[in-house]
Amino acid sequence: MIEKNKNKTFNYILNKYLNKKTINPLKQDLDLYFTEGFANVLENWGENHVWFEIQLLLANCVGKVLDIACGNGIVIKKLEINPKIQVFGFDISNLLIEHAIIKGIDKDKLKVMDATNTDYPDLAFDYSYSIGSLEHFTESGIVAFIAESSRYTKTGSFHMIPVSRSEKNEGWIKLTQSYYNNSETWWLEKFKKSFSFVIMINSGWNDTISNGRWYLCYK
Numbered sequence: 781m782i783e784k785n786k787n788k789t790f791n792y793i794l795n796k797y798l799n800k801k802t803i804n805p806l807k808q809d810l811d812l813y814f815t816e817g818f819a820n821v822l823e824n825w826g827e828n829h830v831w832f833e834i835q836l837l838l839a840n841c842v843g844k845v846l847d848i849a850c851g852n853g854i855v856i857k858k859l860e861i862n863p864k865i866q867v868f869g870f871d872i873s874n875l876l877i878e879h880a881i882i883k884g885i886d887k888d889k890l891k892v893m894d895a896t897n898t899d900y901p902d903l904a905f906d907y908s909y910s911i912g913s914l915e916h917f918t919e920s921g922i923v924a925f926i927a928e929s930s931r932y933t934k935t936g937s938f939h940m941i942p943v944s945r946s947e948k949n950e951g952w953i954k955l956t957q958s959y960y961n962n963s964e965t966w967w968l969e970k971f972k973k974s975f976s977f978v979i980m981i982n983s984g985w986n987d988t989i990s991n992g993r994w995y996l997c998y999k
Contacts, residue, residue: 808918809958819879822851829984830911830940831858833994837938841865843906848895848929849913853880868905870898896924900932909938912985915959922960922970930974930999937975937997940983942990943967950989961990971997 812818834855838845842864847856850869853876859867870891871877881887893899895910896917908929917925929937942961944950949962964980971978975997983992 808916808921812957816875819852819876822854822876826855826911826985830992831855833940833983834909834911834938835859835862837909837994837996838862838865838907841907841936843934844868844904846870846900846905846908846932848908848910848925850876850880850890852876853883853885853890855911856880856885857883865907870895896921896928898928898932902931903934904932906934907936907938908933909940911940912942914939915941915961916957919960923973926970926974926997930997933999935999939971939995939997940985940992941967941995942985942987943993945989945991964993967993967995971995975999 831854835858838859839862843866845859845865845867847853847859847867847869850856850871851873853869856867856869859865866889868889869880869885870893871880872892872894874892877890877892880890891899895913910925910929914922914925926939929939942959943964944961947963949966951960951962952958953961968978968980977998979996979998981994981996983994985992
């Protein structure tokens with residue numbers, strides 16, 4: 781009976797949120813990234829899962845690493861414990877980059893840019909990563925984001941995103957933010973357009989309608 785009630789609750793929440801489609805799936809919601817409230821949320825949301833995971837993924841890596849859509853720099857600070865890597869970052873929000881600088885991150889390692897169109901040279905970084913960002917781009921933006929990460933990355937690019945619990949392509953949905961809640965296969969096909977070898981592994985992050993997955997993409 782308890783399991784049955786859980787399923788009813790899950791289905792109710794799923795149906796409720798899947799009906800909250802954004803009017804225009806071709807337009808990204810960006811306003812939230814320029815608020816102090818969002819900067820504060822970024823301070824601790826990944827402390828029990830993805831922040832440990834990215835540290836482990838980069839533990840044996842050497843060289844220059846790029847944090848794509850680095851937000852307020854909290855992950856860069858956590859990676860400073862690794863002396864084998866130099867971590868750079870960029871974000872579309874100048875407010876979030878200002879927070880990163882306040883944290884003590886070298887401003888020369890930070891930029892304000894759009895992830896679909898950066899000014900980094902080809903193969904400028906040995907590794908790159910993004911956490912909880914790629915799914916918020918439009919579909920054309922996702923393709924451009926991944927292609928850019930392949931262009932400036934020499935070896936591997938790691939991306940943590942939510943995939944739908946239903947294993948279906950639920951499309952562009954609206955919760956606090958708009959994002960794509962699609963299947964593992966949908967995402968895998970997107971990454972394989974720009975990388976020759978892609979591995980998918982589980983993340984400890986999850987919510988009511990999505991499970992976290994890391995896509996480890998290699999040249």
